[in-house]
Amino acid sequence: MTLITDPNIPDPDGFYSELIAAHDGLSDDDSAALNARLILILANQIGNRAVLSAAIRAVQCPATGDTK
Amino acid sequence: MLDDRYSLAFRLYPYERSADQDAATPVRRPVVVMGGGPIGVATALDLGLQGIPVVVLDDHEGIGMGSRAICFAKRTLEIADRYGCAAPMLDKGVVWNVGKVFHDDRQIYDFNLLPEDGHKFPAFINLQQPYFEKFIVERVRQAQAEGAPIELRGKNRVDRVEVRDDHVVLQITTPEGPYTLEAEWLIGCDGASSPLRGMLGLDFEGRVFQDSFLIADIRMLNANFPTERWFWFEPWFKSGASTLLHKQPDDVWRIDFQIGWGVDRKEELKEENIRKRIDAMLGKVEYEIVWSSIYTFQCRRMKQFRHGRVIFAGDAAHQVSPFGARGANSGIQDVDNLGWKLGLVVQGKAPDTLLDSYHQERAYGADENILNSTRATDFITPKSRMSHIFRNAVLDLAEQFAFARPLVNSGRLSVPCTYDGLSLTGEDALIGGPARTRPGSPCPDAPMGEAFLLGQLGGGFTLLTLDADAPEELGDDGIPVTRLALYGADLTDAIRARYLGAATSAVYLIRPDQHVVARWNTYDQAATVAALRKSCGKDAA
Incomplete structure (x- = not known):
């Protein structure tokens, strides 16, 4: 399994809107905490160490597109 | 007392005295449209082409200045083609397919709408609204010359309405003084700030966006x-x-x-x-x-588009943010939806409850448009710090990672909605039929020899048969259904893909506004008549 960087989410607008709505009314700290919990549960769903490492590298420097 | 509130781009319907102003008792008209903008004039054109007498009242003498709506979608052009005024729009309009998205000083990606082949009209044209309106008015003038009973009355301002059980009484001001007119049906196409809505004290609820x-x-x-x-x-x-x-x-x-x-x-x-x-x-x-x-801008709509004998269409009934070109485009779809229904009701061929389905279907469309344009607005103008952080994260990722591009939302361009499961929509009995032409869908265009399918559908109900036998003429209660029979070589690859899918034959019952009522593998008289009756508001289950 490699990191998927092509579109893979059905109903992207619906997903995005639900994600933003989850933060409605939260303080910045509470929002950051919610994001952390969300990342952890999604990481568990992925369940592949190499993919998780590639994902972390990819977002550290998004301008390069480097996932290796 | 009848001062212009805005300056005109084209003075197309100057004030002329009507005989109605000299009548001893108020004249009663079958249909009066309030508002001579694109939605009001298109409504009059639709009804007039059916032979229904219609009067349009506007407090100005023509089309206002300013480009305003500029992006007209394929569905709007298809509807305009049914009315006979799409050619000058396409001729004058700018066709575009490529878009580029930038963040700060970087181009993060570009896209090509890559319109599907085999459609008469492009996905979009850009055209200043005054031209769009002018081409509709010019078509009205041509239809009038051919006998269509349409009247456009400039400098006729409606000041007061009284709604009765079976008609509406209108008090109108003109440069030569007031007069009274009665309407069996009054259609409010008087724009986002609709004076008619105000006179009737009706709600207009939704979200106001704090941006300009x-x-x-x-x-x-x-x-x-x-x-x-x-x-x-x-x-x-x-x-x-x-x-x-x-x-x-x-x-x-x-x-x-x-x-x-x-x-x-x-x-x-x-x-x-x-x-x-x-x-x-x-x-x-x-x-x-x-x-x-x-x-x-606001994203809001009236709770009810129909109030007895008064019906609202276009911006008067619903308003969306401009992202996605869903204002004028959805208004023209209102006209397309209302025209044939009101025509049948005025002619006594369908019960007036058919008009409740206008509200049901177009409010459904309005909700879809409001949802889409609200999402675009929230992306373009994030409402909270976290929303802004996410928005910029999407933009940061989109340049290198394709997955983030579908999340970038600078407006989802207008496509017509499918009336899934609504009260006029019939059965989907076509085994193997493509999802895009399921009942409730607007018919997708397809090439037919040198011509195109939608142009063959005409202005009434159509029974489209593909490699299937059926009678040439059928109908019910004076509502005719015209058959369009395609066999063998008529079935281009595009027609097969869009209407047959895995099926080897198909029968489609199609409404005057080119939405599918119901479909089957073979012709069944009883099922066809039942679907026709249902789509005319009869025999409600």
């Missing part, structure tokens, strides 16, 4: 920009929190600057201040400012 946009239409004097849609999030030139550049006919470009809430409108609209923003964006180019305006 400065529009500048500029004519380039010696620069060449491509025919593309360019959208900047947080542009480096700082002329707005977002900026849109879009081409119109006559070498005019539309620029939209998002300038925030609580701005000094008078100050911002001074030419020198508009020029500061444009110069920062375009650098040293010569241009003249053709038109400018500041707009704010």
Whole structure:
């Protein structure tokens, strides 16, 4: 399994809107905490160490597109 | 007392005295339309082409200045083609397919709408609204010459309405004094601030967005920009929190600057201040400012589009943010939906409850448009710090990672909705049929020899048969259904893909507005008549 960087989410607008709505009314700290919990549960769903490492590298420097 | 509230681009229906003003007792008309904008005039055209007498009242004598709506979608052109006025729109309009998205000083990606082959009309054209309106009025003039019972009355301002059980009484002011007119049906097409809605004390609920946009239409004097849609999030030139550049006919470009809430409108609209923003964006180019305006917007709709004998359409009934071109385009779909239903009711061929389905279907469409344009607005103008962080994260990722591009939302371009499961929609009994032509869907176009399918559907109900036998003529209660029979070689690859799918034969019952009622593998008389009756508001299950 490699990191998927092509579109893979059905109903992207619906997903995005639900994600933003989850933060409605939260303080910045509470929002950051919610994001952390969300990342952890999604990481568990992925369940592949190499993919998780590639994902972390990819977002550290998004301008390069480097996932290796 | 009848002063113009705005200046005119085209004076197309100057005031003329009507015999109704001299009648001893008020004349009763079958249908009166309030508002001579694109939606009102198109409504009159639809009804007039059916032979239904219709009077349009407008407090001005023509079409207002300003480009306003500029992006007209394929479905609008298909409807206009049914009315016979799409050709000049397509001829004058600018066709575009390529869009570019920028963040700050970087282009993060571009896209091509890559329109599907085999359609008569492109996905979109850009055309200034006054031209769009003018072409509809010109078609009305032609239809009138051919006997269509349409009247456009300029400088006829409706000041008061009384709604009765079976008609509406209108008090009208003209330059030559007042008169009273009665209407069996009154259609409110009088725009977002609808005076009619106000006179009836009706609600208009929804969200107001705390932002404003400065529009500048500029004519380039010696620069060449491509025919593309360019959208900047947080542009480096700082002329707005977002900026849109879009081409119109006559070498005019539309620029939209998002300038925030609580701005000094008078100050911002001074030419020198508009020029500061444009110069920062375009650098040293010569241009003249053709038109400018500041707009704010809402996403809201009336709870009910029908109130007894009064029916609302277009911006009077629903308003959306401009992102996605869902204003005028959805208004024209209202007209397309209302026209045939009101025609049948006025002719006594269908119960007036058929008009309740107009509200049901078009409110469903309005909700879909409001949802889409609200999402675009929330992406373009994030409402919270976290929303802003996510938005910029999407933009940061989108340049290198394709997955993030579908999340970038600078407006989802208008497509017509499918009336899934609504009260007029019939059965889907076509085994193997494609999802895109399921009952409730607008028929997709397809090539038929030198011509196109939608042009063959006509103005009434159609029974489209593909490699299936059926009687040539059928109908019910005086409502005819015309057969369009396609066999073998008629079935181009596009027609097969769009209407047959895995099936080897198909029968479609299609409404006058080109939405599918029901479909089967083979013709069944009882099922067809039942579906026809259901789609005319009879035999409600």
